[in-house]
Amino acid sequence: MTTKVSPLAPKSYAEMPVLRGVRMATAEAGIKYKNRTDVLLMVFDQPASVAGVFTKSKCPSAPVDFCRKNLSHGKARGVVVNSGNANAFTGVKGRAATDLTANSAAAALGCGENEIYLASTGVIGEPLDATKFSGVLDDMASRATGDFWFEAAKAIMTTDTYPKVATRSADIGGVPVTINGIAKGAGMIAPDMATMLSFVVTDAAIASQALQAMLSAGVEPSFNSMTVDSDTSTSDTLMLFATGAAAADGQAEIADANDPALDGFKVALNALLKDLAIQVARDGEGATKMLEITVTGAESDAAAKTIALSIANSPLVKTAAAGEDANWGRIVMAVGKAGEAADRDRLAIWFGDVRVAVNGERDQGYSEEAASAVMKKQDIPVRVDLGLGSGKATVWTCDLTKEYVAINGDYRS
Amino acid sequence: MTTKVSPLAPKSYAEMPVLRGVRMATAEAGIKYKNRTDVLLMVFDQPASVAGVFTKSKCPSAPVDFCRKNLSHGKARGVVVNSGNANAFTGVKGRAATDLTANSAAAALGCGENEIYLASTGVIGEPLDATKFSGVLDDMASRATGDFWFEAAKAIMTTDTYPKVATRSADIGGVPVTINGIAKGAGMIAPDMATMLSFVVTDAAIASQALQAMLSAGVEPSFNSMTVDSDTSTSDTLMLFATGAAAADGQAEIADANDPALDGFKVALNALLKDLAIQVARDGEGATKMLEITVTGAESDAAAKTIALSIANSPLVKTAAAGEDANWGRIVMAVGKAGEAADRDRLAIWFGDVRVAVNGERDQGYSEEAASAVMKKQDIPVRVDLGLGSGKATVWTCDLTKEYVAINGDYRS
Numbered sequence A, B: 001m002t003t004k005v006s007p008l009a010p011k012s013y014a015e016m017p018v019l020r021g022v023r024m025a026t027a028e029a030g031i032k033y034k035n036r037t038d039v040l041l042m043v044f045d046q047p048a049s050v051a052g053v054f055t056k057s058k059c060p061s062a063p064v065d066f067c068r069k070n071l072s073h074g075k076a077r078g079v080v081v082n083s084g085n086a087n088a089f090t091g092v093k094g095r096a097a098t099d100l101t102a103n104s105a106a107a108a109l110g111c112g113e114n115e116i117y118l119a120s121t122g123v124i125g126e127p128l129d130a131t132k133f134s135g136v137l138d139d140m141a142s143r144a145t146g147d148f149w150f151e152a153a154k155a156i157m158t159t160d161t162y163p164k165v166a167t168r169s170a171d172i173g174g175v176p177v178t179i180n181g182i183a184k185g186a187g188m189i190a191p192d193m194a195t196m197l198s199f200v201v202t203d204a205a206i207a208s209q210a211l212q213a214m215l216s217a218g219v220e221p222s223f224n225s226m227t228v229d230s231d232t233s234t235s236d237t238l239m240l241f242a243t244g245a246a247a248a249d250g251q252a253e254i255a256d257a258n259d260p261a262l263d264g265f266k267v268a269l270n271a272l273l274k275d276l277a278i279q280v281a282r283d284g285e286g287a288t289k290m291l292e293i294t295v296t297g298a299e300s301d302a303a304a305k306t307i308a309l310s311i312a313n314s315p316l317v318k319t320a321a322a323g324e325d326a327n328w329g330r331i332v333m334a335v336g337k338a339g340e341a342a343d344r345d346r347l348a349i350w351f352g353d354v355r356v357a358v359n360g361e362r363d364q365g366y367s368e369e370a371a372s373a374v375m376k377k378q379d380i381p382v383r384v385d386l387g388l389g390s391g392k393a394t395v396w397t398c399d400l401t402k403e404y405v406a407i408n409g410d411y412r413s
Helices: A062-071 A091-109 A131-143 A149-155 A208-218 A245-249 A260-282 A301-312 A315-322 A328-337 A368-375 A402-408 B062-071 B091-109 B131-143 B149-155 B208-218 B245-249 B260-282 B301-312 B315-322 B328-337 B368-375 B402-408
Strands: A022-027 A039-054 A075-085 A116-123 A164-172 A175-184 A197-202 A237-242 A290-298 A348-351 A354-358 A379-385 A391-398 B022-027 B039-054 B075-085 B116-123 B164-172 B175-184 B197-202 B237-242 B290-298 B348-351 B354-358 B379-385 B391-398
Touching (some): A022 A131, A022 A149, A039 A091, A039 A131, A039 A149, A039 A197, A039 A208, A062 A091, A062 A116, A062 A237, A075 A091, A075 A197, A075 A237, A091 A116, A116 A197, A116 A237, A149 A164, A164 A260, A175 A245, A197 A260, A208 A237, A208 A260, A290 A315, A301 A315, A301 A379, A315 A328, A315 B402, A328 A348, A328 A354, A328 A379, A348 A368, A354 A368, A368 A379, B022 B131, B039 B091, B039 B149, B039 B197, B039 B208, B062 B116, B062 B237, B075 B131, B091 B131, B116 B197, B149 B164, B149 B175, B164 B260, B175 B245, B175 B260, B197 B260, B208 B237, B208 B260, B260 B391, B290 B301, B301 B315, B301 B328, B301 B379, B301 B391, B315 B328, B354 B368, B368 B379
Parallel strands (some): A075 A116, A290 A379, B197 B237
Antiparallel strands (some): A022 A039, A039 A075, A175 A197, A348 A354, B039 B075, B039 B237, B164 B175, B175 B197, B348 B354, B348 B379
């Protein structure tokens, strides 16, 4: 297992402000790791509004099933997240583990089990010993504190090489509100899901239904536009909570996601989701390069996204990036295999500002040197114009390196 | 570039019999490689029946366009194949190159350009200098010989570590016939296409339409059930020729693919196609393990194949195989992400004969030792039963190793 921090890690981390209405604590429950925190408890002092999006896997984890069931209740008092074991494909034992964990958390917080949300990340198929939580949750509830975001992000890491945090502020009807988020994820990352695990909290007063609408819309151009290895986890969970603490400053609760008062909030929320998603892509297992792939001129935005993801998921494109090889032929290949309309003879391709191909062949002014210079950078913008319509999309991915193979060829042991 | 032969290479090669009606020659045209043959000419003494299946890429190579156009003519006199340059995404220059090559070959063989078939494999996007062929084709035509299959297979290799040949015999109406085939391919290999390049010839007398029907059916459980890296080439070409030489022994030409006289021939043809396809998968770039993935109990054969390919293309499954890790949780993940119906709680998974999971959780009798013993083998059978219906499919793939990354991170340079 690597201990090196990704070369693409942020140079500095956001200063995470305290957010009224939520407190956190972490503990070493010894699920799998030794000498590090592996369980996080988030506590909402008052019942918080709640929204969630989850993996589209047909084989979801027990915690995903559990959260989906509770969402209809619409209120949250606590979240328990553990790393080291995904509690996925664990059958009746998995359901027993979620029940026991929720029961312990509800007892610690004095609330109903339907106000508890759970997430687990780590190995699939190993039974999770939930009795390890029962011993620590009471204590965690009593010492939970608001100034703990960075520690919270650290407790949920698995193969992540750095914790992922982000914060934004907005204004609702003249009242300032804050949004804080954490995320984890480095492998088994693909779109068409929420993400690995991410928890976002605001002190705004917003009803669950409106939160859900904003979250479902916001996940598309952020977490669902990011891929590390095309593999979709059984456990992907993105949740958004609103503590409503800003009501004390006179912010009237908003029930409708289309309320114009939320316009600024949506911009801030979407920026935060994108920030976290890109942090996950930048921590892709073994990553040394970040690719931002933009497809323009497609028949539709959806077609553009399919093509962009075909490029982002191509092992040959990703290994070329690792080798700093301006191999634009592989971009052509990935466009061709995507299955969406493409006209070879209208295709143009750029690495950074260097146009390498146009009208279906190598650019007349092609300079291997100029293209290679772009590939040597840590951040590589790739653009493909299809010349067919106005559809466009941007996705993010990392390169495929020997280190990815090393990390994943030896993960369980 | 690796020079080591794949550990999965055949222990011995088929003795390729001379096949009446076809002769071959190879030459060093210096397209890209030095000191090795890189161009193959196949000559049919009499016009041969012809069938072909090609890449489904929306950005096909110039030779693929050229072959598609000529197929309607229905007769073949010659095939020119080169390695080192794919003549793909080369715009008008690419079409000029195919025209010039066909023109030179037609002159050398004294036939029409519409009786010539072309295939190119290698780098995409570099203009192909077809004048290099014009100098050698005349000479090749005069020295072409029947006992040359192995040399032919060698001339079309790119990153292949061994040549791929196969032969079968059959009986049509009491007359013995032979089928010989060659193939190349090691990377940029994925189904939903023909293959990389493969050329199959029989001396049977069979009309083009019947050949095409048999080839289109035969490609599905062979080349289209095999994946190295999920990337579909712009150049995939599989062609089947019938010289009709067996007519001299009294074999009456068969025009209808459903003619019962072809039953034995179809069995032999399908076996040969599968043989070649598996040889390609076993030469997957950097491969050290061969995975045969069988999915049973799916809602339909098509659903089984989608799930089998989801497993076969998963980087996490393939890296686990490279690490000899019996990480069946990743099989669950790949089943879940395939999008086809699956019931987590009915799923069962085997590595070899070792059942590792059943009814949605780890097998009660699970033995890490027994599962790991299977993973240490070179050939790893994986079976997943979905418990839903009677749909089934088998696909083949190789593991994903650091060597794959090394080969593809440094391919062009």
